[in-house]
Structures are given as structure tokens and as C-alpha cells.
Amino acid sequence: MKPIRFYFALVCGKLTIAVLKLFRKRATNFPGSVVLTLCPKFLKYIEKPGKIIAVTGTNGKTTVSNMLLDILEDNGYDCTNNNFGGNVDTGICAALLKDSTVTGKAKKKYCVLEIDERSAAKIYPYLEPDILIVTNLTRDSYKRNAHVEYIFSILDNNIPDKTHLILNADDLISSSLKKNNKRTTFGMQPFEGEELVDNIVRDINACPVCSAPLEYSFLRYNHIGRAKCSVCDFCSPVPDFDVTSRTLTGDGHADMTIAHGKTIEKYNVPCENTINLYNAVAVITALRVFGLEQQQLEKSFKRIQVVRSRYDITEENGRVLRCIMAKGQNPVACSHSLKIAKDTPDCAIILLWDDFYDRKETSENTAWYYDVDFEFLVNDNIRQIIVAGKRSPDLLLRLLIAGIPEEKIKTTEQEADAAALLSLESIKNIYIFFDMYEDQYKEMLKVKIKEMMKNADRSAIP
Numbered sequence: 001m002k003p004i005r006f007y008f009a010l011v012c013g014k015l016t017i018a019v020l021k022l023f024r025k026r027a028t029n030f031p032g033s034v035v036l037t038l039c040p041k042f043l044k045y046i047e048k049p050g051k052i053i054a055v056t057g058t059n060g061k062t063t064v065s066n067m068l069l070d071i072l073e074d075n076g077y078d079c080t081n082n083n084f085g086g087n088v089d090t091g092i093c094a095a096l097l098k099d100s101t102v103t104g105k106a107k108k109k110y111c112v113l114e115i116d117e118r119s120a121a122k123i124y125p126y127l128e129p130d131i132l133i134v135t136n137l138t139r140d141s142y143k144r145n146a147h148v149e150y151i152f153s154i155l156d157n158n159i160p161d162k163t164h165l166i167l168n169a170d171d172l173i174s175s176s177l178k179k180n181n182k183r184t185t186f187g188m189q190p191f192e193g194e195e196l197v198d199n200i201v202r203d204i205n206a207c208p209v210c211s212a213p214l215e216y217s218f219l220r221y222n223h224i225g226r227a228k229c230s231v232c233d234f235c236s237p238v239p240d241f242d243v244t245s246r247t248l249t250g251d252g253h254a255d256m257t258i259a260h261g262k263t264i265e266k267y268n269v270p271c272e273n274t275i276n277l278y279n280a281v282a283v284i285t286a287l288r289v290f291g292l293e294q295q296q297l298e299k300s301f302k303r304i305q306v307v308r309s310r311y312d313i314t315e316e317n318g319r320v321l322r323c324i325m326a327k328g329q330n331p332v333a334c335s336h337s338l339k340i341a342k343d344t345p346d347c348a349i350i351l352l353w354d355d356f357y358d359r360k361e362t363s364e365n366t367a368w369y370y371d372v373d374f375e376f377l378v379n380d381n382i383r384q385i386i387v388a389g390k391r392s393p394d395l396l397l398r399l400l401i402a403g404i405p406e407e408k409i410k411t412t413e414q415e416a417d418a419a420a421l422l423s424l425e426s427i428k429n430i431y432i433f434f435d436m437y438e439d440q441y442k443e444m445l446k447v448k449i450k451e452m453m454k455n456a457d458r459s460a461i462p
């Protein structure tokens with residue numbers, strides 16, 4: 001018997017969605033906040049779709065859930081989903097509410113949900129995913145998430161026992177989750193000619209069983225790679241879906257060969273960087289477990305696109321401007337961005353990685369600057385670095401510690417002034433790296449720099 005307050009919350013939630021629609025506002029978390037305020041156990045009582053696939057982990061959640069949803073819909077599965085944005089309890093409630101009847105019954109049979117790792121305790125007791133992908137676990141958002149081991153323990157204590165886990169075999173942290181659950185793992189062997197990166201941060205160095213040092217056979221980035229303990233028999237799991245080769249086809253796609261048991265599967269996937277290849281193989285593994293055939297996946301990959309909104313390119317009069325979003329306080333994502341720039345010739349960089357805009361509820365914490373590999377920028381390709389924002393003195397200090405010559409760095413506390421500090425003399429490539437809070441400044445700078453590129457002297461391009 002469901003309590004009256006559940007039905008009251010349900011009606012109010014439905015009315016909220018209707019009013020938002022009337023004013024042409026997108027229903028994001030707000031209807032979820034309404035129902036949870038009126039009935040804190042709303043998630044327990046609302047009927048869930050019959051089959052739930054969920055995605056969690058530090059990096060790649062949104063890309064993986066969008067890819068899952070696109071492929072499932074392409075194969076005729078109508079799914080409830082929260083890809084409009086909210087991945088905490090309010091967002092999950094809003095998604096289920098939107099696709100429920102007035103009596104709280106689920107309208108759809110399938111469901112794809114992105115779930116914030118920190119919210120596990122509020123969600124999994126009431127919503128049991130049939131399949132849960134954990135993309136990876138690395139340090140991130142220190143103020144909120146503390147250390148990666150803390151997030152691991154939250155997930156380990158709350159993921160339901162019956163959930164089939166899809167785990168990254170190349171991540172020794174997340175692949176150790178819920179030892180007794182049914183699991184299928186994915187991984188990627190080192191590719192011919194692949195540049196493996198040694199980052200400052202490695203979130204696991206010691207064996208979790210006996211604390212002896214780990215020996216890595218390869219490290220792709222941060223702690224992502226394969227290792228074994230130097231003393232006991234703890235080691236990386238053997239991937240059930242193991243990418244044995246990948247060839248970039250030059251059109252933003254890659255041909256992947258995946259060894260699965262005794263069979264070899266081939267896919268052409270719409271992505272080419274390491275991070276998105278991991279995302280694609282996570283999706284393939286989950287959907288093969290779900291029951292889709294290789295041919296169905298292959299066909300769908302031809303029709304879907306990986307959203308590139310976090311990456312945009314403008315070419316003008318011989319010069320190239322690239323704007324790349326990386327979540328601040330996430331040193332793994334930020335280091336990836338810097339790695340892209342480090343091999344680009346005749347390059348100028350504008351950094352909009354200011355923590356200032358995240359100070360609303362708590363104090364700022366700039367510790368993450370010291371976990372980002374600014375050392376990648378110590379080379380002759382990088383000719384200018386412009387740091388903009390209130391935190392520019394902190395970033396200047398970090399860049400100097402990394403060993404970047406002071407004469408290459410300019411700083412301003414006003415983001416809008418960054419373009420005026422940029423000189424296009426001897427510069428062919430410009431990057432703007434920005435945090436999600438700084439989108440408006442990125443747009444402003446993009447317009448100004450495009451204008452500068454239009455009017456600049458082509459002969460000054462190296």
C-alpha cells in the first residue's frame with residue numbers, strides 16, 4: 001500500500017511539468033525536487049521500467065548513456081532516460097515522473113539512466129539496475145567527493161547484489177567493485193605506436209590485498225592500464241571484451257577489433273580518442289550483455305554521432321581556434337586537454353580554469369591545480385599561455401612550478417581581457433580550455449579572436 005503523500009507528490013509533480021511546459025521551460029531537476037520534498041521516498045513508490053541500464057563512474061557517463069540510448073532507440077527500444085541533464089536523485093525522479101501515468105505506473109519498458117556516483121546511497125536502495133556500467137573511478141571534485149576510495153566505498157556498499165556489472169578491466173579501482181556480483185569486463189590492449197602517458201596522479205599504486213607495490217605492464221594514462229602485485233596473486237582482470245587493435249580511419253571514426261572469448265568482433269565506431277574508445281567498448285559490452293547482436297550494433301554505429309559539444313573548431317584565414325571544455329576539479333579530464341595541445345606546433349593557449357565560480361556554497365579548493373599535468377606544456381610548441389580569471393595568480397604559480405618560462409605567460413583577472421593579451425604573430429593554433437562555468441566567457445573570446453584571425457597578417461603564420 002503506497003502512502004497518500006506519494007500520490008499527492010505525483011499529482012503535484014505532474015502539474016509542475018505541465019506548468020513548465022506551458023511556459024516553454026525545459027523540465028530538468030525541478031519536478032524531481034518538488035516530488036522529493038513532498039514525499040522523500042518517492043523513488044521507492046514510483047513504478048520503474050522493467051529493464052534498467054544505468055551508467056556511473058567519474059569520466060564518460062554522459063557520452064556512454066547518450067550512445068546507449070541512441071543505439072537502443074535505433075533498434076526500436078523506447079526508453080525512459082535522464083539525458084536532459086539531472087543525474088542525482090532529483091533528476092532520476094524527474095525522468096521517471098515524466099514517463100509515468102497519473103497513477104504512478106511506468107509508461108515505458110526500458111530505461112537508460114546516468115547516475116551520479118556520490119548519489120548511490122539515495123538511489124540504489126529504491127532502484128535496482130539490471131545492468132550497471134562503471135566507466136572508471138579517478139579523483140574528482142575534491143570538496144564533494146573527497147578521495148576516490150571514499151566514492152568506491154559508497155558504490156560498493158550501495159550497488160544491489162543482483163545488478164550485472166560492466167567494469168573497466170584496465171581500471172584496478174572500479175574493477176574491484178562488488179566482488180560477488182555477476183560481471184563482464186572490457187579493456188583495450190596497447191596499440192601499435194600508441195603514446196602511453198605517465199601522469200602526476202596515479203590513484204592506485206599499492207596492492208589492495210597485501211599493500212605491496214604494483215607492477216604495471218602498461219599505463220595508458222593516470223592509473224588506467226594493467227598491473228599485477230609484486231608479491232601476491234592480485235592482478236588486473238582479463239577483459240571479456242578486449243580491444244586488440246584500432247585503426248583510425250581519418251574521418252573521426254576508428255575500426256576496432258574486439259576479442260570476445262574465441263570470437264573476434266569488428267566495429268567501426270564514431271570516435272577516435274582513447275577516452276571515447278573506452279566509452280564505445282563499454283557500450284558494446286553492455287549491449288551485448290543486454291542481448292543485442294554484433295550486426296545490430298554495427299549498423300547503429302553507422303547512424304549515430306558522438307556529441308562533440310565540448311570541442312569546437314573554427315578555421316579562419318590560415319589559423320585554427322579550438323575550444324575545449326574540461327570539467328574543473330577533474331585533473332584527469334584537464335590533463336587530457338593539455339595532452340592534446342602539447343604536440344600542436346606554434347601554439348597559444350588561453351586557460352579559463354578558474355575555480356571562482358564554484359564558491360557559492362563552500363570555500364574554494366585549488367588543490368586540483370597540482371594534480372593537473374601542466375608539465376605537458378613545457379616544450380617549444382607552446383609559445384604563449386594566457387591565464388584569465390580571479391584565480392590567475394594561483395595558476396601562474398602552478399605554471400612556474402611546472403617549469404614554464406615566465407616570459408611565455410600573461411595573466412589577467414578579467415576573462416574578457418584575455419583576447420587583448422593574445423598575439424597572433426608566429427601563432428598558427430590557438431586553444432581555449434574552459435571550465436563548464438565559463439562558457440559565456442569562452443563564447444565572448446571566441447568572437448573576438450575570430451575577428452583578430454580574420455584581420456591578422458597571413459604571412460606571420462609559421
Ligand SMILES: [Zn+2]
Pocket residue numbers: 207208209210211212229230231232233234
Ligand atoms: Zn598483493
